[in-house]
Every structure is written in structure tokens, then in C-alpha cells.
Amino acid sequence: ETLEERLRFQKLACLISAAFINLPAGEVDQAVHDALREIGEYFGADLVGMARLSVKGEMLAAPHVWLSKHYDSGKARRYIGDRIHPNVAAHLNREGSLVFGKLDEYPDWPPESEFVRYMGIKAAVTVKLAFDGSILDVFTVDIIRSPRDWPRDIVPRVQFLGQVLS
Numbered sequence: 001e002t003l004e005e006r007l008r009f010q011k012l013a014c015l016i017s018a019a020f021i022n023l024p025a026g027e028v029d030q031a032v033h034d035a036l037r038e039i040g041e042y043f044g045a046d047l048v049g050m051a052r053l054s055v056k057g058e059m060l061a062a063p064h065v066w067l068s069k070h071y072d073s074g075k076a077r078r079y080i081g082d083r084i085h086p087n088v089a090a091h092l093n094r095e096g097s098l099v100f101g102k103l104d105e106y107p108d109w110p111p112e113s114e115f116v117r118y119m120g121i122k123a124a125v126t127v128k129l130a131f132d133g134s135i136l137d138v139f140t141v142d143i144i145r146s147p148r149d150w151p152r153d154i155v156p157r158v159q160f161l162g163q164v165l166s
Helices: 003-019 025-043 073-080 086-095 110-119 154-165
Strands: 047-054 059-067 097-100 123-131 135-143
Touching (some): 003 025, 003 154, 025 047, 025 059, 025 135, 086 110, 086 123, 086 135, 097 154, 123 154
Antiparallel strands (some): 047 059, 047 135, 097 123, 123 135
């Protein structure tokens, strides 16, 4: 990774952080959406979002999600709402992150791997933001257009951006 790329990330982090200083409460949701878009464009991602899972992996809420023009939002809404992701929830709670750069790197977890294939996700970084004993807050960056070689420090980067927005 080049110095230029590190500076580009630091600029993104500063812009996103600064956007929330003295922001009126009524403008927070739009600022979060704008930040998710900026993050998506930075990573060349197709979905960037925050979600809340139960310890059993039930999707309880996805309060903030940005989708690129390449992502089928109707398909996502139909499929996400009723799915349970027990292996992802357990893994994130235990390990703190789940990263794959190509589909064959994704674990063979039948309910979740079916979802990943159906949605066409080729690469993703998902990190745990918080866990209170029953609820798991996560932040994810998904790519459907192509596999990705993630930099070594992708987890702390995505973790930082998720914490800024949470």
C-alpha cells in the first residue's frame, strides 16, 4: 500500500468525522447516508451499512444502508428481512470481523453462504461494533462487482469508520 493510499484514507476519515461536529439532530440521518456513500465510493463497494443482529443471528434492524447503482435493492429487501445468520453472528462475536476477498474464501455455512451467493457478494468486510450480551451491532462493506485483495489493515480501517458512524 502506498503513502498516497494511506493519505486518501486519512482524508476520508477526517471528512466523515468533521461532518458530525455541531450537526443538528435533524440532519444526522442524511449525514450518515452521505458518509456511507463516501465510504462505498472509497472502497469501490456496492453496499455499506450498519445492522443489528440478535445472538441467534436474526436481523433485527438495518438502520443505515447505502447501495450502489449495481445493487438490486428490491432483491436485498426481499431476501434480508427473513434470514437468520447464526454462524456470522457467532463468528463476529468471537472473532470481531469476517473478511473475504473472493467467494471461495467464504466459510461453508449453509444459511449464510446461500445468502452470499444469492446476493452475488464477491468480497466483504464485516466488523463487530458493539455487543451488549444479546444484541450485536455490525458494520459491513460488500462488493458484488468483483473480488478484492483487501489491504492488511482493512479491519481496523473499517472498524474505525463504523465507530465514527455509530
